[in-house]
Amino acid sequence: MSQLTEVAANPYADELAAAKKAVSLAARLCQRVQQGILQSDIQSKADRTPVTVADYGITSIGKSGPEEGITFSLLFSMVAEEGFRRLRKDDAQQILEHITSLVNETIANDDSYNMSLSKEDVLAALDGGKSEGGPSGRHWILDPIDGTKGFIRGDQYAVALGLLDEGKVVLGVLGCPNLPSKSTNKHNGSSSGDQVGSLYFATIGCGAKVQALEGSEPQKITICSVNNPVDASFFESLEHSKRDLTSSIAEKLGVQAPPVRMDSQAKYAALAQGDGAIYLRFSGKGYKERVWDHAAGSIIVTEAGGMVKDASGNDLDFSKGRYLDRDRGIIATNRYLMPMVLKAVQEAIEEEQ
Numbered sequence: 001m002s003q004l005t006e007v008a009a010n011p012y013a014d015e016l017a018a019a020k021k022a023v024s025l026a027a028r029l030c031q032r033v034q035q036g037i038l039q040s041d042i043q044s045k046a047d048r049t050p051v052t053v054a055d056y057g058i059t060s061i062g063k064s065g066p067e068e069g070i071t072f073s074l075l076f077s078m079v080a081e082e083g084f085r086r087l088r089k090d091d092a093q094q095i096l097e098h099i100t101s102l103v104n105e106t107i108a109n110d111d112s113y114n115m116s117l118s119k120e121d122v123l124a125a126l127d128g129g130k131s132e133g134g135p136s137g138r139h140w141i142l143d144p145i146d147g148t149k150g151f152i153r154g155d156q157y158a159v160a161l162g163l164l165d166e167g168k169v170v171l172g173v174l175g176c177p178n179l180p181s182k183s184t185n186k187h188n189g190s191s192s193g194d195q196v197g198s199l200y201f202a203t204i205g206c207g208a209k210v211q212a213l214e215g216s217e218p219q220k221i222t223i224c225s226v227n228n229p230v231d232a233s234f235f236e237s238l239e240h241s242k243r244d245l246t247s248s249i250a251e252k253l254g255v256q257a258p259p260v261r262m263d264s265q266a267k268y269a270a271l272a273q274g275d276g277a278i279y280l281r282f283s284g285k286g287y288k289e290r291v292w293d294h295a296a297g298s299i300i301v302t303e304a305g306g307m308v309k310d311a312s313g314n315d316l317d318f319s320k321g322r323y324l325d326r327d328r329g330i331i332a333t334n335r336y337l338m339p340m341v342l343k344a345v346q347e348a349i350e351e352e353q
């Protein structure tokens, strides 16, 4: 396909290429940091500095980008999760040095980045992350490390980057360093044989694909076509799930398999590639879901042929700023199961009250 046809077919092709590049680099940076955490002793595991360093490092990669071709000057703004003011303080110099060298080591290993960043460059890059999102214009939505708890434990986590255009998510990339790209029920990075470390991506109207993080020919992914809940399995968060409610929903549906509990938006990726049939997200009452925890994952699922709804069956609304404006709970599944799951959800919620 000529470049012109490709651009015509996918109006976000350039942004997608840039986002994939940034997320792959960020995932590489994460892998280095995670190895360091896992090798460290128990005492230093409680120290959050490595996570902070990786979060900041990734964000500054996102805001830098290669000089030639499409660059992240397209990053009009970012809804970045972490606050950066702290880094400007004198006592943060050591951390800032650490971040800068980590970023430079990561990009030095990549042929397309012929540059290195100074501490000032890193601060300037991080200062860009001040968007509040919203219904107009373009906003990149970044969660540098999603599933922090899984990251520290050595389990699943994701680097998540989405693009919001006029209030709608139009592009999503998920880097999942510990997720096998082939169908398997062993999601904790230990399954043998499968390629572990996957990059998932989707642009609106163009389907969802996966490739190896190290690079490989992209493969189209599709959500599973199970239409009987008895044959379905469901994902839920390992750390943030109202298990009494999700088990009541599963029981009403007649789901037989035990829940697959996993950290991060790797759940959306696993669902999109057909590893399971349903993702139920019900957090404690009053918790407001953040857009960066769902932007990339939800478009990957919908482009893989699935649906993502709130507990009342409404589409998720990403146009309201940092928080998702939604009725309780998020449900992702295929179009056959969605009506049944929504019915079970409503009954379970009613019984709970």
Ligand SMILES: Nc1ncnc2c1ncn2[C@@H]1O[C@H](COP(=O)(O)O)[C@@H](OP(=O)(O)O)[C@H]1O
Pocket (backbone or CB within 6 Å): 143, 145, 146, 147, 148, 149, 237, 238, 239, 240, 262, 263, 264, 265, 283, 284, 287, 290, 293
């Ligand atoms: N009480 C809570 N209920 C629901 N989600 C929560 C929560 N506390 C934190 N989270 C969010 O859940 C995300 C992780 O998703 P999961 O639970 O699927 O692993 C966290 O992202 P971070 O790890 O980026 O902070 C955080 O934003």
Ligand SMILES: [Mg+2]
Pocket (backbone or CB within 6 Å): 107, 108, 109, 110, 111, 112, 113, 114, 115
């Ligand atoms: Mg280089």
Ligand SMILES: [Mg+2]
Pocket (backbone or CB within 6 Å): 143, 145, 146, 147, 292, 293
């Ligand atoms: Mg998150």
Ligand SMILES: [Mg+2]
Pocket (backbone or CB within 6 Å): 081, 143, 144, 145, 146, 147, 148
């Ligand atoms: Mg995070």
